Amino acid sequence: MAACVVAAFSPAAARASSQAAQDATVEALHRPFDDILDMYVRDGMVYYRALRLERGRFDRYVASLDVPAATYSGWTRERQMAFWINAYNAFVLRTVIDHYPIRGRAAEFPANSIRQIPGAFERVRHRAAGRSVTLDEIEKTILPEFKEPRVFLALGRGALGSGRLRSEAFTAARLAQQLDRVQSEFVTEQSMMRIAHSEGVLAVTPIVSWNADHFIAAYDPGEQGPHANRSPIERAILAFVTPHLLPIEREFVQKHQFTVAYHQLDWRLNDLTGR
Numbered sequence: 001m002a003a004c005v006v007a008a009f010s011p012a013a014a015r016a017s018s019q020a021a022q023d024a025t026v027e028a029l030h031r032p033f034d035d036i037l038d039m040y041v042r043d044g045m046v047y048y049r050a051l052r053l054e055r056g057r058f059d060r061y062v063a064s065l066d067v068p069a070a071t072y073s074g075w076t077r078e079r080q081m082a083f084w085i086n087a088y089n090a091f092v093l094r095t096v097i098d099h100y101p102i103r104g105r106a107a108e109f110p111a112n113s114i115r116q117i118p119g120a121f122e123r124v125r126h127r128a129a130g131r132s133v134t135l136d137e138i139e140k141t142i143l144p145e146f147k148e149p150r151v152f153l154a155l156g157r158g159a160l161g162s163g164r165l166r167s168e169a170f171t172a173a174r175l176a177q178q179l180d181r182v183q184s185e186f187v188t189e190q191s192m193m194r195i196a197h198s199e200g201v202l203a204v205t206p207i208v209s210w211n212a213d214h215f216i217a218a219y220d221p222g223e224q225g226p227h228a229n230r231s232p233i234e235r236a237i238l239a240f241v242t243p244h245l246l247p248i249e250r251e252f253v254q255k256h257q258f259t260v261a262y263h264q265l266d267w268r269l270n271d272l273t274g275r
Contacts, residue, residue, distance in 0.1 A: 161266030
């Protein structure tokens, strides 16, 4: 009898139980994508070559995103939001591997950038939820409807300077915690935010400026408090990052002797192959 009790609480059984609980939080639609991201993404970097060589399961997942519009309309807000984040990220991956290895000549972007693919964001169309959409349409038309600006930081644009592509799919059950992590990690990732103490500059990703109206609506406290004299977008940025700053960073902000700037987005491909 004792042996049975030990077996029931063995590490292997605990791991299996933990995995089962994890799987239960991932909608069946996105479970294949969750597995793919876990296998091919490391700290925001992607094994594009390996994914391209073994793309059968990935292509089936992308095809499965074209669920009937009536099915999509019956989902909760959280499930719809997670769906579009996953769809965007999957479409970016497919766009890259369809053209991998990228070797472009446009001088304004790195040679291996997704920006070297003609129309990658504004013209290439994808099927999702009964619609034909571009990446720009998802970001600029669909996602703003949810009035949750953190989603724009969850989009993996295939670039080192974009939001960090996670090694997991977004899901309705975990969405609140996942977006909380996106926000808390914003201040620790150099591609998202940098503080130059000696120069008195707080620089953030231009993704915030692209979606300034949404960040202002969600985070600007108005003309009150210590940052009352700053612009609405600056107040929104400070409200967004301050709760997650280190003490030395919070002290820097409290002195009010800094400017807010946007750094350039690094469009080099987030390619882990060969690294």
